[in-house]
Amino acid sequence: MFAISLGDDSAELRPLEPWHAEEFLTHMDRGREFIGQHIGLPDVVTDLASSRAYLRMYAEKAAADEGRIYGIWTEGKLVGGVLFRTMDVEQGTAEAGCWLEPSAVGRGLVTRAARVIIEWAIEERGTHRVEWRVSAANAPSIAVAQRLGMTKDGVLRASYLYQGKRHDIEVWSVLAPEWRASRHAS
Template sequence: MYAISLGEDGAELRPLEPWLAEEFLTHIDRGREFIGQHIALPDRVTDLESSRALLQSYAEKAVAETGRIYGIWADGKLVGGVLFRTMDIEHGNAEAGCWLEPSAAGKGLVTRAARVIIDWAIEERGLHRVEWQVSAANEPSIAVARRLGMTKEGVLRQSYLYRGKRHDIEVWSVLAPEWRAAKQAS
């Protein structure tokens, strides 16, 4: 299995595969409340079977090139992840997302990991547009979109029904020419 370094602090990005279901579940359990503030991942991963099923679904998406999931490890411990919820190679679009347990917050891990997968999607897979959909109340995730150089396109008002309440979703994106220009400028 391969790992991609996320910097001098030793953090790594690795594929999250079905055989890691137990470690994934343990990670979700550690951050269940924090992660579940804005996304349904902890509601979907509740036991070993559901953990394995979610990771298997992403393994199948990877084969079909319709999605991918990666874990972020810090000090040898799974602490978060990034993913392509959707990928449409034919039309050149993908939707990226993230999650993180509280112990890893504020260290730039998600931004660094998202930068790696977005760069791969644009440069290796030839995607033209990467989208980031985020609850308008999720300030840390909005800050990641800004740090990635994404543009806020608009708000889908009350479009996300989560835990019995409707939430606004902000849509952010970056286009391949913008991504490349920002890379050259830095």
């Protein structure tokens, strides 16, 4: 297994795999209410079986080259993650996403982790476009998209039914040439 430092001594990015199911469930239980403000992940991961099934689904996506999931650990504790919900290698597109429990908020972990996976997707997999879809009410996630140098493509009005309400979804993206240019500028 590999671990990539996220720039401080205690934070690292690692693949989340089915054998992490118990740890993933414990993490989800710690952050369930906070994480569930904008995304349905806590509604999907509710017990050990569903935790294992969710991680197995991403192991199968990875095997098919259609998605990936990574955990963010600080001081040996799983506190969040980033993923490619979708990857279409033939078309050169991917959709990235994230989640974080409250104990890890405000440290830049998601931004740093997303940079790692976007860099990998563009430089190693030849992805041309990486999208970031986010509830218009999720200001912290929108701020991540901005810090990543993404451009707001538009709003899918009332397109996401979650917790009985329709939510607007903002679509942000970065294209490979833009990513490379911003990386070289900094």
